[in-house]
Amino acid sequence: MSDVSLDTLVSLCKQRGFVFPASEIYGGFGSTYDYGPLGVELKRNVKDLWWRSVVRERSDVVGLDSAIIQSPNVWEASGHVQNFHDPMVDCLECKGRFRADHLEGPTCPTCGVAGRFTEAREFNLMFRTQVGPVAEAGSEAYLRPETAQGIFINFDHVLTSTRRRLPFGIAQQGKSFRNEITLGNFIFRTREFEQMEMEFFCAPAESDEWYQRWIDLREQWYVDLGIDPDNLRRDVHPSEKLSHYSAGTTDLQYRYPWGWDELEGIANRTDFDLTQHAAASGKRLDYFDQEANEHFVPHVIEPAAGVDRIMLALLCDAYTVLQDEKGNDRTVLAFSPRVAPVTVAVLPISRKEPVAELSRKVWAGIRPHWATQYDDTQSIGRRYRRQDEIGTPLCVTVDFDSLEDQAVTIRDRDTQEQVRVPIANLEGALRDRLGF
Numbered sequence: 001m002s003d004v005s006l007d008t009l010v011s012l013c014k015q016r017g018f019v020f021p022a023s024e025i026y027g028g029f030g031s032t033y034d035y036g037p038l039g040v041e042l043k044r045n046v047k048d049l050w051w052r053s054v055v056r057e058r059s060d061v062v063g064l065d066s067a068i069i070q071s072p073n074v075w076e077a078s079g080h081v082q083n084f085h086d087p088m089v090d091c092l093e094c095k096g097r098f099r100a101d102h103l104e105g106p107t108c109p110t111c112g113v114a115g116r117f118t119e120a121r122e123f124n125l126m127f128r129t130q131v132g133p134v135a136e137a138g139s140e141a142y143l144r145p146e147t148a149q150g151i152f153i154n155f156d157h158v159l160t161s162t163r164r165r166l167p168f169g170i171a172q173q174g175k176s177f178r179n180e181i182t183l184g185n186f187i188f189r190t191r192e193f194e195q196m197e198m199e200f201f202c203a204p205a206e207s208d209e210w211y212q213r214w215i216d217l218r219e220q221w222y223v224d225l226g227i228d229p230d231n232l233r234r235d236v237h238p239s240e241k242l243s244h245y246s247a248g249t250t251d252l253q254y255r256y257p258w259g260w261d262e263l264e265g266i267a268n269r270t271d272f273d274l275t276q277h278a279a280a281s282g283k284r285l286d287y288f289d290q291e292a293n294e295h296f297v298p299h300v301i302e303p304a305a306g307v308d309r310i311m312l313a314l315l316c317d318a319y320t321v322l323q324d325e326k327g328n329d330r331t332v333l334a335f336s337p338r339v340a341p342v343t344v345a346v347l348p349i350s351r352k353e354p355v356a357e358l359s360r361k362v363w364a365g366i367r368p369h370w371a372t373q374y375d376d377t378q379s380i381g382r383r384y385r386r387q388d389e390i391g392t393p394l395c396v397t398v399d400f401d402s403l404e405d406q407a408v409t410i411r412d413r414d415t416q417e418q419v420r421v422p423i424a425n426l427e428g429a430l431r432d433r434l435g436f
């Protein structure tokens with residue numbers, strides 16, 4: 001654990017182009033963020049690594065990309081219209097608005113005045129919108145508050161079109177929207193966020209086994225991503241705290257700068273969702289077991305992760321302050337190579353020809369294989385420092401000797417070790433060090 005403060009991370013993210021405050025030229029838009037050139041690469045890597053692990057490398061999971069705006073009937077059947085709300089109170093003194101269940105005692109956290117709260121009112125977290133040109137009865141719809149329901153309503157389509165047998169899963173990534181009352185902790189809790197969810201359908205008798213297996217698999221994925229296992233833990237929800245539909249929920253938590261908090265939840269949702277949608281739609285959403293010659297409603301195990309939370313955990317975990325050869329502090333984002341937004345940087349020692357020409361040639365040779373960056377500004381020391389701070393695992397330096405020996409220097413981010421390799425062997429030498 002780097003014990004980085006959230007403020008330090010927020011400022012590094014803005015300065016280096018990972019995360020910008022949204023609408024900042026208009027004074028900002030509370031708890032909304034835009035991902036910059038490095039943030040978008042980091043995000044893409046997280047999503048690709050998840051897709052690879054959950055879909056492509058498995059034989060029993062397929063993908064889906066369902067619409068954000070669906071029939072309002074979906075959210076009636078899922079229980080979101082009825083049950084998806086938080087108790088909200090207003091402070092009459094300062095007009096601050098809070099979640100009643102987040103308050104500690106009768107004192108307002110903003111103005112410090114006690115006992116001036118309104119009665120708690122239920123506030124639905126779904127964003128409403130109008131579909132069509134006229135605001136009339138029946139035109140109201142919602143932005144999805146989770147991607148999972150898009151999967152349940154397509155269960156029969158996927159089953160029929162792929163001829164799958166149980167057990168199998170359907171995975172989806174995409175934006176979801178919740179009109180949260182209490183936001184904060186940077187990109188941890190925002191109204192617009194990206195989810196990676198997978199619904200794994202299995203026979204009821206096998207559901208507990210699959211539930212345990214998916215907890216193990218998902219935890220290992222974070223370790224493989226390079227997160228320190230000491231900063232990961234499981235939080236098993238006691239049975240009295242479970243949602244009405246759940247037969248078991250385990251959160252994978254990360255040790256963020258403010259303490260342990262959720263990274264991903266794995267839930268045993270039983271047959272709740274399919275049963276609800278079958279009843280509300282009048283369509284059959286079950287499975288025919290040929291061997292047993294019987295129909296039944298599969299049970300569902302759901303690992304549900306938040307992309308933005310994973311990015312924050314990766315940034316916290318990677319943040320390290322090391323010493324350079326002169327004993328000065330050197331800030332390093334020690335991302336694992338597959339996670340790092342820039343994999344290899346090409347740094348020419350001079351902007352002048354013929355070094356520049358050779359450098360561009362070296363860059364063109366590796367650009368198709370990895371996320372690369374070309375940087376010929378400022379001193380070489382400052383450029384190394386900048387690449388360390390954005391987490392680039394390897395730098396390739398082209399110098400005056402390169403013109404003679406047709407070789408370049410590979411510099412390692414973590415050890416600062418430098419090795420000379422022929423340009424002809426550069427791709428293989430980089431691949432050996434990166435592992436991909």
Ligand SMILES: [Zn+2]
Binds near residue numbers: 093108109110112113
């Ligand atoms: Zn107040």
